[in-house]
Amino acid sequence: MRGILTVFLLSAIGLAGLPIRLFAQNSAPAPDELEDSFHYVPPSARQSVEIGNFYFRRKDYPGALSRYEEAARDDPYYAPAYLGMGKVYEKTGKNREALDTYEKYLDVLPSQKQADEAKGVHNAIRRLRRKLKQEAKRSHSATGKSEANKK
DSSP states (O other), rough: OHHHHHHHHHHHHHHOOOOOOHHHOOOOHHHHHHHHOOOOOOHHHHHHHHHHHHHHHEEEEEEEHHHHHHHHOTTTOOOHHHHHHHHHHHHTOOHHHHHHHHHHHHHHHHGGGHHHHHHHEEEEEEHHHHHHHHHHHHHHHHHHHHHHHHO
């Protein structure tokens, strides 16, 4: 029985290489044929977010942001893309962008299934709003002081 299985496997391997040999014997294919046979299929939004998460874990924030943005372009209703972008913006100190993106995430969130994660986003939104208010107060008070110094 083992011998029959071996013969069968070797036959299958030999037949698998047959199209390659036949193709090699024919003349070279026309450039149009090659172009039609190779199409780039971009990753899905889910795959782009997974790759973005990989970059994010390695602190490659530009790489992660690029993948999250690609996912959002491919599927504007895929909430994890906005969550990832918000995290990158927050890590890189772009608080206004982080806040806007987290709010977009909550807008497109499809179900209560992700409610636990949404609670964290609500906390991040509150934190970012406080930071933005503090930054506005500091810049306003700094502007007021510089004007007083001019007089």
